[in-house]
Amino acid sequence: MGRLIKVANKSDLESGNGLCIEVDGRAIAVFNVNGEYFALDNTCIHRGGPLGEGFVDTVNCTVQCPWHGWIYSLQTGEATFNPGSKVEKFAVLVEGEDIKVEFD
Numbered sequence: 001m002g003r004l005i006k007v008a009n010k011s012d013l014e015s016g017n018g019l020c021i022e023v024d025g026r027a028i029a030v031f032n033v034n035g036e037y038f039a040l041d042n043t044c045i046h047r048g049g050p051l052g053e054g055f056v057d058t059v060n061c062t063v064q065c066p067w068h069g070w071i072y073s074l075q076t077g078e079a080t081f082n083p084g085s086k087v088e089k090f091a092v093l094v095e096g097e098d099i100k101v102e103f104d
């Protein structure tokens, strides 16, 4: 198991939203989909858009990059229309009010 680092409080992140967070100099995006939390690398692989500021689709469990619209699965980090291309996905653990992300 890697290092668990608290990245936010549950109250910081309502369902259907994302947050951009810097952890150890690394940009991470955390999302809430109907009370389930996901974390991806914040940087879109197209041209570096901030995924944590993207549109969260709570039905399909995806985020759409705010810059040019690439869509990523929050469950896998995969670009939905370009399978095989993906951003890194991180495990998320919720303990009480704390949202924690696991890093290597």
Ligand code: FES
Pocket (backbone or CB within 6 Å): 044, 045, 046, 047, 048, 049, 065, 066, 067, 068, 069, 070
């Ligand atoms: S930078 Fe994300 S779609 Fe272009």
